[in-house]
Amino acid sequence: MLEILTSLVMAISPIEAAAEAMLPSVIIEGEEPQEGQLADWMADYDVPAVSVAVVENGKVVDVKAFGPIDGQTRFNIASLSKPVTAFLSLAYLEGRGNTLDIPISELLADWELRTAEDVEEVDPSDITLAQLLSHRAGTSTAGFRGYAATDAIPSLTQILDGSDPANSDPVIVERRPDQGFRYSGGGYQIIERALQDDSGESFAALAKRTVFDPLGMKNSGFGQPGENHARAHDAEGTQLEGGYRRYPELAAAGLWSTAEDMARFVIAMNSALAGESDLVSKEGATRLLTPPDDSVNYALGFGTGLNANDRFFAHSGSNAGFKAIMFGFPDRDGGIVILTNGERGPIVYRALADAIADRMGWPHPYREVVREMALDADETAKIIGLYRLDDFSYLIEASETGLTMSANEGDRIELKPIEGDRLLREVDGQFFGLDRSPNGEVDAILLRGTRIPRAS
Known part of the structure; x- marks a missing residue:
């Protein structure tokens, strides 16, 4: 009888159970939070599709797709590209006997990083790859707006130089690296250029060979999404023209993937932290999760910290009409990945992540009871x-x-x-x-x- 009960418990999908009863991630003190089903949340916030994966004990134990998609449907995962770029950088450099502290100038072939005129005593040739990964190089260009289907798409050089048809400013050093955290998607584009120059491969090909193929991430790639991909939607639920905006800024924002594939990435990172990876060293993986200062809990490509004494690493992604979140819990060898295709996806994925944590017996990633204050x-x-x-x-x-x-x-x-x-x-x-x-x-x-x- 005990074996039967255990089998029944294991057969219950934690994602489906969570989807039946979700609470807001932020609860105003004195207000009664309203519980709802995922389908209602998706309808209320105009999020047509949600893809979810859960990792437990080093395995993908549950994958579910909600809406007009399946488990193999690719989403643009925006800034979740950054932790993948960090892992790729570590694997590539360690494979050549280098470290993340290598000056980026030693990897670049024919593009030079410049400084703003008012930034003194900074030699851009001394900026390291680690500083760029941690957003502490003082580089510009926080994020990117993407391009419509009818727009001309700039080359990587045009993106870095801020020249037509790029719709972003030049990527330069605009403040001293010792001034702390300054989020810079532009810095990741420098990394993309450096890895391409040094390897002689396209960034997409290098990522496929170094990360995606070894990890079995068969539905992941930088660039175009293929036929089975989600369509992006604005805050009112209207599909974007052309289905989605194009992000040629691959290292910062251009990865297409599935929840299951990104769950495999979480497993790879957890394994690396335990010293069980064939791709990167334990020391290198630990470095990726070690903030270089105490300005923010952002390390090298990953947000990191403690939640009820549980270590976690995380990153969110936000491109036009695509919102995503990834959590890894190294001490539990677990994780959660949620991908959405609506502009208001974060309010849905936060509530769903907390509900999944409830079912798994994990601390809530988001839930917080707050007190509203009066302003004069x-x-x-x-x-x-x-x-x-x-x-x-x-x-x-x-x-x-x-x-x-x-x-x-x-x-x-x-x-x-x-x-x-x-x-x-x-x-x-x-x-x-x-x-x-x-x-x-x-x-x-x-x-x-x-x-x-x-x-x-």
Whole structure:
């Protein structure tokens, strides 16, 4: 009888069980959170498809697809490209007897990194690959907007130089590397160029040979997605023209993959940390998860930290109409990967990740009970204004009910002031910290560790 019961328990899909009862990842103190099914969350937030995989004890134990897709449907996973690029960089360099501390100039053939005119005493030839991976090289260009199906697609050189038809600025060193974390997708494009130059292979071919083929990630690739791919959708659930925006910035944002393939990547990273990888050393993998300073919990291509004394590594991905999350739990040899194809995907994947953690008996990755705070007129005046970093802008304005935010001149969305000097964008569960001057004025907002300074 015990064996039968055990078999029945094991037969229950943790993903399907989680999908039946999900709570918001952020709960306002004093409010009653409403439980719902994944199908309702997807409908409410205009997310047509969700792909999920769970890792336990070093194996992919569950894979499920919701919506008009199957388990082999590829999603653009945006900045989840970065941890894969970090792992690829480590495997490639260790295979040649080098380390991540190699100056990037030693790998580049015919492109040179430049510094801004007002940055003094910085020799760009000394910038290392490790500094670029950790977003601590002082390089520019936080992210990329992508290209419509009818747009001309720039070459890697045009992206780095910011020349037509690239829609992003040149990638340069715009502040000293010793000034700490500054998120830079542009830095990853330098890495892409360096690995191509040094190996003599395209970045896509190098990744396939070095990472995807050895790990059995047969549905993953940098570049175009193939026939079985998800279509991106905006915040109202409308499919983007051409099905998706193109991201030629491969190392930073151009990977297409499946939840199951990325679960295999989580297993590979967990194995490497345990010293059981044929691709990278334990020391190298540990370095990837070691932040070089205490400015933020971002290491070399991976976010990292402790959750209820459980080690984790993680990365989110956010391209137009595609939102994704990956968690690895090395001490449990486990992980969660969730891919979505809707602009409001984060509010869905956060709730689903917490529900899966409930079923697995793991700490919640996201769930937090917060207290809403009241703002008087003086405090409101200190917060409202325009905040800008590269091509990304956030306008915070006063409204009849409090505060609103419009990102990149989009719709105004309500913000709630929360304890801990934070603002909550409740529509997607995103927190923004407030970085204040000594007199209490807000000089910048903080988004996932990135400082976005006030422009007006």
